[in-house]
Amino acid sequence: MKEIAVLGSTGSIGTQTLDVIRSHPDLFHARVLCANKSVEKLLRQAEEFHPAAVVVCDEEAGREFKSLYTGPAEVIIGQEGLTEAALRDDVDLVLVAVVGIAGLAPTLAAIGAEKELALANKETLVAGGSLVLAEARKHHVLIRPxxxxxxxxxxxxxxxxxxxxxxxxxxxxxxxxxxxxxxxxxxxxxxxxxxxxxxxxxxxxxxxxxxxxxxxxxxxxxxxxxxxxxxxxxxxxxxxxxxxxxxxxxxxxxxxxxxxxxxRLPIQFALTYxxxxxxxxxxxxxxxxxxxxxxxxxxxxxxxxLKMAYEAGKQGGTAGTAFNAANEEAIRAFIAGRISFLSIYDVVEETLSRFISREIHSYEDIMEADRLARALAESEIRRIAPC
The missing domain is CATH 3.30.360 (Dihydrodipicolinate Reductase; domain 2)
Incomplete structure (x- = not known):
């Protein structure tokens, strides 16, 4: 029986991962379920899969979940719970399906703990690929895409x-x-x-x-x-x-x-490889x-x-971090109705033109670059957003 921590269990990849686990109950068990704030869906998942622990990243949603949940699982509230889930001794495989830069810390934790790793969070490698791959080689961890x-x-x-x-x-x-x-x-x-x-x-x-x-x-x-x-x-x-x-x-x-x-095909292959x-x-x-x-x-x-991605990738260092961060901020602004669809490209392009890429030596380097790029993106969003 392989014990799995599903990071992002209420999202699209997470729910399909649970479908795979449901299909092979003799092979897999969802040991830890992690979500941001989808309380009702997480309650249903916890009732069905009987995890040992449940992580709710959003603190308000975490308090709501805790007040409604009557099962025996440990409830962990806060973003750091993702890393705690990846480090648990009773977890064999960590599936990282959270969205955005939030996937970086638990991915590095899983690699450091030499867990089996299934990665569905592309932003982790875009933002910190050099660091993640160096750690994977050091700990002999195969990243299963x-x-x-x-x-x-x-x-x-x-x-x-x-x-x-x-x-x-x-x-x-x-x-x-x-x-x-x-x-x-x-x-x-x-x-x-x-x-x-x-x-x-x-x-x-x-x-x-x-x-x-x-x-x-x-x-x-x-x-x-x-x-x-x-x-x-x-x-x-x-x-x-x-x-x-x-x-x-x-x-x-x-x-x-x-x-x-x-x-479910690539998800299952990552679990069964x-x-x-x-x-x-x-x-x-x-x-x-x-x-x-x-x-x-x-x-x-x-x-x-596509052109911007190739340019950022070839530039190396924290340029990929900036590419990802600017896109996340631009998408968030589009969803909120602050900018137009085509302005998403403008925000990322302007951010990359103003961002100074540096070499990556640590997790902190990535997070500082992420912070700076988001600030540049937000300043451009404010400049072009209609009053």
């Missing part, structure tokens, strides 16, 4: 010599605005941006898909996970979301990982219903996020 694209690349590399990799082909769905012009995106609303054509995801990831910042984050994440130069990572659009990514080798052979767009088990979805690709596979190039003039 949960993102469908990085899981696909990971699977395409199994049994292969990495020195023969020619290129990583990172696929994107194109999101809800594939094929749109900049003019057509001027009046985009939050509701428009949330209409993803193939994936059911949380708000932050769905909006990042609409702007393609999600793919920019994934380019930087792929660089760190697989030690591949940025010039050897190419983004292509595959709107059916059947090809989850590909690896091209020196001899011209291309390995592709193909499957239905169901996040190197074994494979029947999926909870029990669905297979029906090739008779597919007339053709569509492959397109992304529009780099409309989706400027």
């Amino acid at each position: 949960v993102d469908s694209e990085h899981s696909a690349i990971f699977q395409c590399m199994l049994g292969q010599d990495r020195k023969h990799i020619h290129k990583l082909l990172l696929t994107a769905s194109g999101g809800p605005f594939r094929g749109k012009t900049r003019e057509e995106l001027k009046k985009v609303t939050l509701a428009d941006a949330m209409k993803h054509p193939t994936w059911n995801m949380g708000m932050k990831v769905t909006l990042d898909s609409a702007t393609m910042f999600n793919k920019g984050l994934e380019v930087i994440e792929a660089h760190w996970l697989f030690n591949v130069d940025y010039d050897d990572i190419e983004v292509i659009v595959q709107p059916q979301s059947l090809i989850h990514s590909m690896v091209e080798y020196d001899d011209g052979s291309i390995m592709a990982q193909i499957g239905n767009p169901d996040m 190197p074994e494979r088990l029947p999926s909870p979805s029990r669905q297979y690709v029906n090739w008779r219903d597919i007339a053709s596979i569509i492959i397109e190039k992304p529009d780099l003039e409309v989706f400027r996020s």
Whole structure:
């Protein structure tokens, strides 16, 4: 029985992880459930999965949960509870599915404690990839990617010599605005941006898909996970979301990982690696219903996020931290109605132009860079926001 700490249990990845655990009760147990403030959902999860501990990061929500919860689990309130969960002696595997920079501290804690690690938080590697990978090498921890694209690349590399990799082909769905012009995106609303054509995801990831910042984050994440130069990572659009990514080798052979767009597949593989088990979805690709596979190039003039991601990644140091922080602040401002959809790109671009990147030596370096970048982003948001 593998004991799992699910960090972000009430989010999209977390709930699908629990679906995988539910499907294999003889193999997995949710030892710790962690959420930000979804009290009702967390209460239902605690009642069903009988964890040893429950973490609620938001203090007000934590007090509400504690007043309503009648079970035997230990209740931990506060953001530091994520790290406590990752360090517990009774946890074998830590699945990090919280959103944003909040995933960095528990990821480093899990690595330091030499836990099995399944990572669904791309911001951790974007903001602090050099530090995270150095710690993973030091403690001999294999980071098992949960993102469908990085899981696909990971699977395409199994049994292969990495020195023969020619290129990583990172696929994107194109999101809800594939094929749109900049003019057509001027009046985009939050509701428009949330209409993803193939994936059911949380708000932050769905909006990042609409702007393609999600793919920019994934380019930087792929660089760190697989030690591949940025010039050897190419983004292509595959709107059916059947090809989850590909690896091209020196001899011209291309390995592709193909499957239905169901996040439970990469989640389960991260939990069972190197074994494979029947999926909870029990669905297979029906090739008779597919007339053709569509492959397109992304529009780099409309989706400027990709250019910025490559530039930040190549610059190195804390530039990736700034890229991630500025995007988080811009997305938050868009959700609040403070800026337009296209202004998300402007905020990140201006932040990066003013940010001075420095080398990363510690967790504190990353968090200070994160703070400075958010301040720059907020100043730009205030400048362009309508009065």
